[in-house]
Amino acid sequence: MFLSRREAHRSLRSATPLTRTIRFIAGLLLGLALTLALAGCADSRVAFSESTEVTTLRVVATFSVLGDLVQRVGGEKIDLRVLVGRGGDPHDFRPLPADQAAVAEADLVFAIGPGYEVWLDRLLASSGTTARTIHVSSGLDPLLTDSGDPDPHVWHDVGQAIHIVGSIRQALAAAHSADAAGFDERAARMIAELTTLDDWIVAQMASIPTDRRRLAVNHDSFGHLARRYGLEMVGAIVPALAGEAVAPSAETLAGLVDRARESGVVAIFAEKGTNSQLAAQLAHEAGVPLIDGLYSDTLGPAGGEAETYPGMIRANIGVLVAGLAP
Ligand SMILES: [Zn+2]
Known part of the structure; x- marks a missing residue:
């Protein structure tokens, strides 16, 4: 022990x-x-290291995508623990005692915010932590889903990721002003990289004919991407505020098949590794291919194309452009 x-x-x-x-x-x-x-250990689900640097900030990020942004701004000046590691589903997460211990010892906790990490409030309360909790989606331009709730998948809009990097920089600097210059420098570098990425996506999308810029997906997690980059969201099988475990009714699926046919979508997109029979059924009945190469709520494996946030976004855009282009 x-x-x-x-x-x-x-x-x-x-x-x-x-x-x-x-x-x-x-x-x-x-x-x-x-x-x-x-x-x-390839998984980022690890305990805080036993650092001898007493001024190191102990920081928790709720899941892998946010963890990458926090780590890049914090650099070596933070000791980061990610709760939902690569491949995990933040919608459907059950914290373990080690997660509670990490939150209890943390100085800062970064989360997307209400509607996403539905398990976080209870975890914070039961840990007795005094950590400051930062909801990085607060202050962003909300996008309401069909159910009227804000869509929490804000990171698929790179412009919003740039705001998130700013929020992370501000919170780290407020918690440890001695390292503020380093946080500022890394955040500025990150924002420059993300601005270039954002411009690249706009150029990529311009290569798709307007009448093919329509998106039908498995999990409703690409609404922010669609809004920023000019895609029409036709429909999704799994709602934005649910994990893969939630299956739609037969009527809902039939309605989606009708919408996909009427709107003339050219493919159905699903998350990488999803073995969704419903997505396959939707694609079959709509008469279009199923492309399951997207990353929605997790980074890809370490060493792969989607190891980092920018890598994940580039991989997604590559899949979308290849699937939508004539
Ligand atoms: Zn999701």
Whole structure:
């Protein structure tokens, strides 16, 4: 059982010099073992490292996409723990005791906000944390879904991701002003990169004939992308505020088939790795191909094309342009 850094400090103060030395060496060995174990772990679901830098901010991000943005702004000055790692579904997440411990020890918690991490309020309360929680979607231009709720998938609009980077920079600098210059510099670099990416997407979309810029998808998570880059959202099987576990009624699916046929969509798009029989059925009945290469609520595997936020966005646009172009 690992002691937290604060527990370790407490127990060190109450021990004799000899046991202090033994515990210190044991702590170093444990730290080394933990570092080696984490180095071989592809998932980002890990505990805080036992950093000796006392001014390091302990930061939690709720899921992989937000975690990448936070890490890029924070650099080495933060100790980041991501709750829902690569491949996980933030809509349908059950926190474990280790997640509660991470939140309890955190200085800052970054989340998309209401409607997305529906499990977060309870986790914050049960952890007893004093961390400041930042909802990065607050202040963004809301996009209402068919049910009247704001669509939380704001990161698919790169312009909104640029605002999020600004919110992250501000929160990190407020929590640790000594590192503000570094946070500013990394955020500025990130914003320049994302501005170039945003321009590239606009140019890519311009290559698709107007009458083919229509989107029918499995999970309703690309409304923000459609709004910013001029695509018409025809429909989705799984609602924006639900995970893949939620299946639509037969009537809903039949209505979607009708809309897909009438609007003349040229493909049905689904998330990468989704083995959605309903999406396959929709594509079959609409008489168009099913393309399952999109990333919606998670980054791709480490080392792959969608390892980072910009990589994920570029991969999605590549899939959309290839699927929609004549
Ligand atoms: Zn989603």
